[in-house]
Amino acid sequence: MGAPKALRRACRVRLLLDTHALLWAADGRLERVAGNVIEETADAVFVSAATVWEIEIKRALDRLRAPEDLLGLIDQSGFERLPITLEHGLEAGRLPPIHADPFDRMLVAQARTEGMTLATADEEMARYGVRILEVSRG
Numbered sequence: 001m002g003a004p005k006a007l008r009r010a011c012r013v014r015l016l017l018d019t020h021a022l023l024w025a026a027d028g029r030l031e032r033v034a035g036n037v038i039e040e041t042a043d044a045v046f047v048s049a050a051t052v053w054e055i056e057i058k059r060a061l062d063r064l065r066a067p068e069d070l071l072g073l074i075d076q077s078g079f080e081r082l083p084i085t086l087e088h089g090l091e092a093g094r095l096p097p098i099h100a101d102p103f104d105r106m107l108v109a110q111a112r113t114e115g116m117t118l119a120t121a122d123e124e125m126a127r128y129g130v131r132i133l134e135v136s137r138g
Contacts, residue, residue, distance in 0.1 A: 013042045016082065016111045018120035019051045019103070021135045023066060026073050031138035034119060046082040046116065047074050050106040087113055098127045 015038060017025065024030040025038060038045055052071070058064035067073045074081065084106065091109035092102075099105055099122075108128045111118040117131040126132045 013037065014114070014116045015042045015045045015119050015133060016107060016114070016116040017045060017047055017051065017079070018107055018118060018122065018125075018135075019054050020121055021119040022047055022051055022074075022079075023055075024135065024137050026067060026077070029137050031136045034133060034135040035138070037133055038119065045077075045079045046114075047079045048082045048107055048110055049084050050103050050110070054103040082110060082114070084110070085113075095128060099124050 017038075021030065021034070021038075025035065030038070052074075055064060055066045055070060059066055088106060088109050091113050092105045095105055095108060099108070104122065104125065107118060107120075108125055108130050110116070111130045112128070117133050118125055119133040119135050121135050121137075123134075
C-alpha cells in the first residue's frame with residue numbers, strides 16, 4: 001500500500017539513481033523503504049548517462065555484473081533517461097574534491113543542477129549538500 005495520492009503530489013520527489021541503486025532495484029534487492037519511494041512516492045526516477053557509462057566500463061573490466069539489456073531494463077522500469085549537459089559538466093568540474101570518483105561527481109552535479117534527490121548508499125555524497133535518499137540492499 002503506497003502513500004495517499006495527495007501526499008505523493010505534495011512531495012514532488014524527483015530521484016536520480018546511483019549505479020548501485022539502479023542495479024539493486026533491477027534485481028529486486030533494494031531494501032523496502034527506498035524501493036517504495038522509487039516505485040510509489042517519486043514523481044519521476046532518472047538514470048544518468050554517467051551511470052550507464054560506468055556500468056559498461058566496469059563490465060568491460062570484469063569488475064561488475066549487470067543485465068545485458070541495460071537500456072531495455074531502464075525503459076521497462078519506467079525510469080527516465082538523463083543526458084549529460086554542458087551545465088552538468090561545469091558543475092561537476094567545480095565541485096570540491098570530496099569524492100575522487102568522476103561518475104559520482106557527475107551524479108552529484110546532475111542532482112544539484114536539476115534539483116533532484118540522489119538515491120545512494122554512498123554517505124560521502126551528502127557532503128556535497130545534495131539531497132540524499134539513503135538506500136541499501138534488502
